[in-house]
Every structure is written in C-alpha cells, then in structure tokens.
Amino acid sequence: MRVADAMSEIVLSIGPAHTLRQASALMARRRVGSAVVVDPDAVGHGILTERDILNAIGAGLDPDVEHAAAHLTSDLVYAGPDWTLLKAAEAMLRGGFRHLIVMDDSTPVGILSVRDIVRAWAHQQAPAQV
Template sequence: MTVKHILDEKGREVVTVSPSMGTADAVRFLADNKIGAVVVTGAGGKIAGILSERDIVRAIASRGADALSAPIYDIMTSKVTTCGESHTVNQVMELMTKGRFRHLPVEADGKLIGIISIGDVVRRRIEDVEREAEEIKAYIAS
C-alpha cells in the first residue's frame, strides 16, 4: 500500500498555521483541532516547518512559561522530512522510526497535499497483514 492509497481513504485536508502565530495560540489550535502536530507554512504555502506537542514541551522545559509568548518559528522543527504519494507504508514507517516523529507531511511538486500520522500507517499495515493472512489461508484451503 502507498501513501496515495492512505490519502485517498483518509482525505487530503491539512490544517496549517503561520510561523508568526504565538505559541499559546498554537497550543489552543492543536487542542481545538484534536491534533498532535500542525504544518507551518510560509509564503506561497511552502512548508516552513512543523510544530508538534513535543516541540512545545521541549520549549517549556528549556524556557519555562515564557515559551508560550514566543512565535512558533522560535520553537518549531524547521527541518521537515516529507514523503510523496508513491512512498510505501514500509518506507514511511522506516522514515518515522529513524526520525522519531509521528507526523509526516506529503508533498507533490513542492506543494503540501496531505499529512499522515503513525496511526494511519500502522492501521494500513495491520490491514495489509490481515489481508495477506486471509490470502494464505485461502491458498492453503484450496
């Protein structure tokens, strides 16, 4: 299964924020949208970074409550790993495991077209394994 299949099933809607948004506002945004990370976009919708709950926790741990008054460009992860629609579930799992992150923006022609989470990937991988098991059972039974 590929990222394209995941996005076709899940949808391609991605909420984004501006790098100048305040961290306290971003915290509320994450909570209101029930998400663990948000893609930060700059001019022309280009990916400028990603802000995750982990980024916020690290900022508060190092700066204290003052971190909440900083703009998110001060605390976001600016070096963002992305994938394309042709990436397989296994490739994406490897990227996420190596990078130790749970959210992966999907790009096509330099534009943000979706985002997938580790939950999306694990769910699809389990479906693949279950389908393979059923196919093996049917083969053995025939």
C-alpha cells in the first residue's frame, strides 16, 4: 500500500506569525492534528503539531503571544506519495515523528499520520465482509 492511498488530502497551511491559539483553533475546526507552516522567507516547509502546542502551554507559555515559528519542526523528512507505508512508518520511527508532510515535487499534497497508517493496515487485514 502506498502513502497516497492512506494520507489525508486535507492540508492545513498557516504562516509563521500565527499564534498558537490561532493555529490550534484552525486545527480544531479542520479536525486535523498538524498544520504545514509556510514561510515565504524560508527554504522548505515546517510542521506544527498538537504536541508542539501542548508542550508550549505545558511550559507555561501564552498561546496568544507565542508564534508558530518558535515551535514548529523545520528539520523534516518529507514522504513521497509513491512511498510504501512501511517506508513511511520506518521514517517516522527513525525521526520520532507522528506526522509526515507528503510532497509531490515542491507542493504539499497531503499529511500522513501514524493513525492513517494504522487505519490502512487494519483495513487491509480485515476479512472481506459480505
């Protein structure tokens, strides 16, 4: 099974100046656990996850003051849509990631989460229902 078969095509993009509260509100509204951070002044993309926001708030930081740029992960591994789910899962394990941005050339086309992989594998293993 390929990444393209399991990924979510809902990609929430935010800017680096979004506050953590703004980012979390957008993530909640879209029912996603991460947002791609697009900074026109930077090379590549970053990702802000629900865990990044949780860590910031847990550290006592103000979500109305803190910006996404200060809490995102920018040292990313990008998945290709034609990667196998096993290759993506191995990359997640190596990097300690729970989300991968799926890129087609230089364009984000999806997000792959651990939940997406588990769902796809469970679906694949389920006996055919009649």
